[in-house]
Amino acid sequence: MHLSREEEEAYQGERGESLRRAMEILLALGDIYGADRLIPVASVQVAGVSFKTIGEAGLEWISDLKGKVEVPSVLNPAGMDLSRWREMGIDEEFAKKQIEIVDAYRRLGISPDCTCTPYQIRPDSARRGDHLAWSESSAVSFANSVIGAKTNREGGPSALAAALAGKTPRYGYHLEENRVSTHKISVDADLEASDYGILGYIVGKEVGEGVPRFSFRRRPKVDELKALGAAMAASGSVALYYFEKDAPKAPKGSEEISMTAKDLRGVREENAPDDDVDIVAMGCPHSSPRELEELARLLGGKKVERELWICTARGIAERCPKLVEKIESSGAKVFCDTCMVVSPASDRYKKMMVNSGKALAYVPGLCKIEAAYGSAEECVMTATRRR
Amino acid sequence: MEISCHRISGGRASGPALTSREPISFLGTVDPETGKVVDPKHQLFGRDVCGKVLIFPGGKGSTVGSYVIYQLKKRGVAPAAMINVRSEPIVAVGAIISGIPLVDGVSEEILATKDGTIITVDADREEIRVCQQ
Numbered sequence: 244m245h246l247s248r249e250e251e252e253a254y255q256g257e258r259g260e261s262l263r264r265a266m267e268i269l270l271a272l273g274d275i276y277g278a279d280r281l282i283p284v285a286s287v288q289v290a291g292v293s294f295k296t297i298g299e300a301g302l303e304w305i306s307d308l309k310g311k312v313e314v315p316s317v318l319n320p321a322g323m324d325l326s327r328w329r330e331m332g333i334d335e336e337f338a339k340k341q342i343e344i345v346d347a348y349r350r351l352g353i354s355p356d357c358t359c360t361p362y363q364i365r366p367d368s369a370r371r372g373d374h375l376a377w378s379e380s381s382a383v384s385f386a387n388s389v390i391g392a393k394t395n396r397e398g399g400p401s402a403l404a405a406a407l408a409g410k411t412p413r414y415g416y417h418l419e420e421n422r423v424s425t426h427k428i429s430v431d432a433d434l435e436a437s438d439y440g441i442l443g444y445i446v447g448k449e450v451g452e453g454v455p456r457f458s459f460r461r462r463p464k465v466d467e468l469k470a471l472g473a474a475m476a477a478s479g480s481v482a483l484y485y486f487e488k489d490a491p492k493a494p495k496g497s498e499e500i501s502m503t504a505k506d507l508r509g510v511r512e513e514n515a516p517d518d519d520v521d522i523v524a525m526g527c528p529h530s531s532p533r534e535l536e537e538l539a540r541l542l543g544g545k546k547v548e549r550e551l552w553i554c555t556a557r558g559i560a561e562r563c564p565k566l567v568e569k570i571e572s573s574g575a576k577v578f579c580d581t582c583m584v585v586s587p588a589s590d591r592y593k594k595m596m597v598n599s600g601k602a603l604a605y606v607p608g609l610c611k612i613e614a615a616y617g618s619a620e621e622c623v624m625t626a627t628r629r630r
Numbered sequence: 631m632e633i634s635c636h637r638i639s640g641g642r643a644s645g646p647a648l649t650s651r652e653p654i655s656f657l658g659t660v661d662p663e664t665g666k667v668v669d670p671k672h673q674l675f676g677r678d679v680c681g682k683v684l685i686f687p688g689g690k691g692s693t694v695g696s697y698v699i700y701q702l703k704k705r706g707v708a709p710a711a712m713i714n715v716r717s718e719p720i721v722a723v724g725a726i727i728s729g730i731p732l733v734d735g736v737s738e739e740i741l742a743t744k745d746g747t748i749i750t751v752d753a754d755r756e757e758i759r760v761c762q763q
Binding site: 298 | 636638639640662693694696697698700701704717718719720722723726727
C-alpha cells in the first residue's frame, strides 16, 4: 500500500500508540483486501456495542484504548435502552457492563448515539459520493444504495481504527468496479409498505452477496427502501442495490429474477401470527418520525393487551416527544438506543411479531424465539387484541 | 531453516509449534481465561495455545474472535506468535490489537510442522526460523 509521509509516521508510532495500532489494523486489512492506499472518510459508525455481542473481552479492549476520533462517529445499537433498561427487564450486571462500554466509547470522542440509522439523526454525516466507514448492515446498505455514499461493512475494531485515523483502506465498495449490479429483479406487483421487508427477505436469500438492480412499478418511499435494504442485508449479505429507473443496467448475462404478488403472499402466509405471539416489536431499522406518526395514528384510543415495543434512535424520540407520549398512552413502550434483535430482553418471550424482514430473519437465530410477520397495522391489531 | 513470509502484525517471538490443519474460530473454540481449546470437535481439543507459535490455515467464525485473542493476551495465556497460510480479518485484527506477532503468505507445507518444534517468528523482518531437531 502506498502511504503518505504523515501516514507512514503514524504507522511507525510517531503520533502515539493508539494511532499506531489503528494504522496497523487499516494497513493489515488493506493488504488482505488488496487496497492501494488509504482514503479519508466523512463519518464512522462503530460496531461492537452490545455487551451481549462483545462480552467482557470487547469491553476490556475498548476500555484500554486512548486517543480521540478524527471524524464524526456514532455507535451501533446497544443491548438495552440506556436509561429505561429496568423496564425492559435487563438485569443490573448487564446494565453496568453496557453503560461501561458506551462510556468507554464516549471517552474516545464518539457520540453515544446508538442507532442503526445514523442517517435519520444526522443527515449531514453522509452525502452522495462520500466515503464512510459504517458498520451496521442496514445502515451500510442505505448509505450505499439510497444516499449514494460508499462504504464497506466494517467490524468493530476496523471501524474504530477508521475513526481514530479518519481514514479507511480503499477496496470493496469504495471502488466503482465492485459497485456493478449482478442481478436483475423485476417486481410485477403493486407493493405496499410492509411488502418491502418480505421482498428483501426473499431477494437477500436469492442473491447472497450480490448487487441486485430492481425495477419497480413506482419509486419506493424512503422508509420502504430502508426496510428493503435491511432485509436483504440480513437474509443475505447485500450491501448495495439499485432501484432508480435510470440506474445502470445489470451487465448482459446477469441472473434475472421475477417476483410476483404470489411470491410475497407465500412468505407472509408462512409467517402469519398466531395465538402464541406474546410480544410485538417494531422499529427495525429504527423508526423514522414518519413511522412514529403512523403508529401514533394506528394506536389512537387503543390499549395494548400484549407487550408492544417501538424501537428508535434517542435523537428521534427527543425530536418527537408528543408522538412518543401518544404512542405510550396506549401502553406501548418506545425504547431508544437498542432493538429487539440485539437486546437480550427479547429472549424471555415465546413468539415475537414484527413488521421487519430483517427482524424476521434474525430473531429466531439471535434471540432463540419464534417470529411472525405482518404490516404495522396488523402488528397493532395483534398487540391490541384481547387474549 | 528460514522461510520468508508477510507481516500482518509486527514483533518477534519464539516458542514451540502447535499446528492445526483446521481453521480456528477463537470465539467458542478457545477459552479466553485459560488458553485451552475447549471445542470437542476441533482438532486441537484439550491442547493449550499459551506461549505456543500457533500455526493454522486462517481464522473463521464470529468477529468477536478478535476480542477473544485480546483477552487471552491480557490473561497471559495467548500464543507467543501466530502463522497463517492466509490471514483473514478476524485473526489479523485480533493479533494487532493484542500486539501478537502474526505472519502469513507461507505455503501449506507449514501445516506439516511437528508440534513442539521451536520456531521464531520475526514479523518485522518477515522471516520465520525453524530450529532443526
